[in-house]
Amino acid sequence: MFTFSTRGSVVLALVVVLGGAASATAVAQEPGGRADLSVSAFVEDKQYDVGAEVPVTVTIKNVGTADATAVKASIGSKSGSGFVVDAAQWGDLGAGGTIASGTSRTVKVTGVTQKWQNDNPVVRVAVQSADDAEPGNDFADFTVRYLPGDTRSEVGGYVFGDRDGDGAPDSGEGFAGVRVRLGSKELNSDAFTDEKGHFTFGPRPAQEYSLTVTGVPEGWLFTASRDIVVDGSAGSADVRFAAVRPLRESLTAKAEFTSAEYAPGAGATARITLANTGSNALAGITAACAGDGPQLAVSSWGELGTGAAIGAGETRTFEVEGTVPTQLGAVGLSCDFGADRTFPGSLPTASATAKVANPTSGTPPTTTTSPTTSTTAPTSTTDSDEAPPVADTPDGPLASTGASVLGISLLGLLVLIAGAVAVLVARRRKSA
Numbered sequence: 001m002f003t004f005s006t007r008g009s010v011v012l013a014l015v016v017v018l019g020g021a022a023s024a025t026a027v028a029q030e031p032g033g034r035a036d037l038s039v040s041a042f043v044e045d046k047q048y049d050v051g052a053e054v055p056v057t058v059t060i061k062n063v064g065t066a067d068a069t070a071v072k073a074s075i076g077s078k079s080g081s082g083f084v085v086d087a088a089q090w091g092d093l094g095a096g097g098t099i100a101s102g103t104s105r106t107v108k109v110t111g112v113t114q115k116w117q118n119d120n121p122v123v124r125v126a127v128q129s130a131d132d133a134e135p136g137n138d139f140a141d142f143t144v145r146y147l148p149g150d151t152r153s154e155v156g157g158y159v160f161g162d163r164d165g166d167g168a169p170d171s172g173e174g175f176a177g178v179r180v181r182l183g184s185k186e187l188n189s190d191a192f193t194d195e196k197g198h199f200t201f202g203p204r205p206a207q208e209y210s211l212t213v214t215g216v217p218e219g220w221l222f223t224a225s226r227d228i229v230v231d232g233s234a235g236s237a238d239v240r241f242a243a244v245r246p247l248r249e250s251l252t253a254k255a256e257f258t259s260a261e262y263a264p265g266a267g268a269t270a271r272i273t274l275a276n277t278g279s280n281a282l283a284g285i286t287a288a289c290a291g292d293g294p295q296l297a298v299s300s301w302g303e304l305g306t307g308a309a310i311g312a313g314e315t316r317t318f319e320v321e322g323t324v325p326t327q328l329g330a331v332g333l334s335c336d337f338g339a340d341r342t343f344p345g346s347l348p349t350a351s352a353t354a355k356v357a358n359p360t361s362g363t364p365p366t367t368t369t370s371p372t373t374s375t376t377a378p379t380s381t382t383d384s385d386e387a388p389p390v391a392d393t394p395d396g397p398l399a400s401t402g403a404s405v406l407g408i409s410l411l412g413l414l415v416l417i418a419g420a421v422a423v424l425v426a427r428r429r430k431s432a
Contacts, residue, residue, distance in 0.1 A: 033065030034133040035101065039073075041125045041140045047147050049229055050207035051185055053110040054144055056085070058125050060093075061104040068129040070096040075111065075126075080119035083144060085111040093127075114185045116149050116205070147206040153230045155182060156200035157239030159193050159213055161220055165280045167242055169197055175216055175243070183210040200237075206230050213241050221246060221343045246346035250278025251285075251310070253337050253350040258319075261355040264326040268296055270333050270352065272304065275315040282310045284339035294330045294356070298322040307339065327360045 042057040056075070062068045073093040077083040087094050089109040099105055113121055126139040158169040159178045174197025182189045182201050191199045212225040220243035230236050251274060258269045276282050284307035289295065298320050310316050324331045334351035336344065 033101070035062055035066045035068035035099075035129055035131055036064030036133040036137075037062055037068055037071065037099070037127050037129055038137040039125055039127050039140050041123075041142050043142050043144060045145070047145050048113075049231055050081075050113055050116045050146055050205070052208050052229070053112055054083075056109050056111055056123075056125075056142075057106065058109065058140075059104055059106045060099060060127055062099040062101055064133055065101055066131075067101050068099045068132070070130040071099050071127060072096050072129075073107070073125065073127045075109070075123060077121040078124050078141065080121040080143075081113045081117040081146070082115065083111050083113050083121040083123045085109050099129075111144075113144065113146065116146065116207075118149065120145050147231060149205070151206035151230075151232045152203040153206070153232055153234070154200070154202065154237035155204045155209065155211075155228070155230060155239075156198065156237050157211075157241065158197045159199065159216065159241040160197040160243065161217070162242040162244055165244070167240070169240065169242075174198065178213060178215045181210075181212045181214075183212065184208070204230050204236075206232060209236075211239060211241075216241075216243055219246075220244065221346055223342070246343070247338050248346060248348040250280070251276055251282060251337065251348050253335075253348040255333055255335065255350040255352040257331070257333075257352055257354040259354060261357050262324045262331060264324060264356055264359050266324050267321060268324050268331060268354065269319055269321050270296060270298075272318045272320065272335075272337075272350065273315065274308070274310055274318070274337060274348075276310040276312060279312050281312050282339065283307065285310060285337055286339065287335045287337055288341065288344075289333060289335035294325050294328040294332050294353075296320075296322040296324065296331050296333050298333075304337075324356055325359070329356050329359050330354065331356055 038061045040059050042059075043054060048054055058073065058075075060071070060073065071093055072095070073090050074087075075083070075085045086109075090107060091097070093105070093107065097105075111123070121144050122141060123144060124139055124141050128135075128138060132138060157180075159175045159180065160169040160173040161175060162168075163173055164170065174193065174195065176193055176195045176197065178193045178197070178199075180191050180193065180199045182191070182204070184207060189201060191201055193199045208227060208229055210225060210227050213222070214224070216222060216224075222241055222243035224241075226239070226241075228236050228239055253272065253274050255270060255272045258271055262268050272287070274285065285304070286307055287301055287304040289298075299322055301320055302318060304318050304320065308316065308318070330353050332351065332353040334349070336347040336349045338344075338347040341347070
């Protein structure tokens with residue numbers, strides 16, 4: 001018959017636990033799996049202009065049974081014309097990233113062929129990792145199709161002052177002697193407009209170009225640069241730079257409240273008068289107003305929200321209603337008026353204020369119901385270009401919870417052993 005002491009039981013239990021842990025650890029660390037990357041690439045099947053950005057969607061999968069580490073991706077032309085992608089677009093796959101087993105990574109990059117070299121580029125996307133079981137599927141090839149190398153189109157157009165607002169270079173509207181620059185990644189070329197405002201660069205090879213205009217008479221507003229595409233069509237032969245006069249030269253604005261004083265939170269009416277002193281009818285005129293401070297909370301702008309029409313020589317009055325602030329000593333309205341806000345500083349502006357009696361807080365300022373003019377600077381917002389981090393996406397149905405099965409098993413076994421030891425100790429004390 002065998003007998004065990006409490007100490008012997010504990011020692012035996014520890015041997016069992018440690019032996020089992022060592023065995024489990026050996027199983028967990030056994031190098032039975034390897035990473036296996038595969039790559040595919042997608043490019044839209046169309047003809048591009050030389051110099052145009054070409055979007056490429058690259059998908060990298062790890063179909064192996066181990067995580068792929070030090071994963072690097074690259075792209076380049078195997079034959080034909082060159083094809084260049086900025087390496088920074090690869091993110092962590094440029095320096096070496098990780099793709100977990102059973103997951104995939106999709107990266108969107110853009111490449112460009114800066115110079116035609118007699119044939120379409122055949123491009124290869126390749127990946128590599130620290131330990132890949134099957135390197136034969138670590139690359140993918142595709143062809144970028146460009147317009148035939150002999151494709152050409154005329155490049156030309158007009159620079160003119162669009163006095164009648166019809167968008168066409170009518171007689172007497174052309175600007176003579178204005179310089180127009182045609183730019184590409186390879187060269188720049190200049191041309192000057194004739195007495196009709198016309199310029200031409202003759203036939204040009206198919207690709208993307210920029211046109212930049214300088215020397216337009218002072219006081220005219222226009223967009224000085226634009227991109228064009230030469231693709232064999234006639235569109236590049238009639239590029240129009242239409243300059244306009246500031247709208248405030250032909251449209252005047254004034255604003256006033258219908259009362260000099262309002263109660264906090266009361267309704268208020270503002271009267272806006274717009275006068276078209278020009279020879280052209282205006283359409284689509286809307287109001288754009290400051291939103292900060294003691295501004296009238298307008299409930300509806302009516303035509304000034306949807307776009308009002310004002311005939312040549314016509315004066316129109318609009319009334320808008322809103323709510324007065326409760327905690328400020330004044331209510332105000334400050335707006336500009338126009339149909340096109342490409343040049344916001346050129347629009348007519350108007351503002352008005354009125355007193356708010358006995359506000360809950362704030363000091364009533366000196367106010368007036370007489371319209372005043374003001375200039376408002378355009379505001380802009382900048383969106384971050386930084387893309388949020390993208391996690392590897394599992395291709396299989398199961399997700400990893402991060403829990404260790406081995407750790408949980410050991411913890412449970414230790415609890416059972418501790419209980420057994422406690423029972424043995426209690427029995428020895430009882431028998432003693």
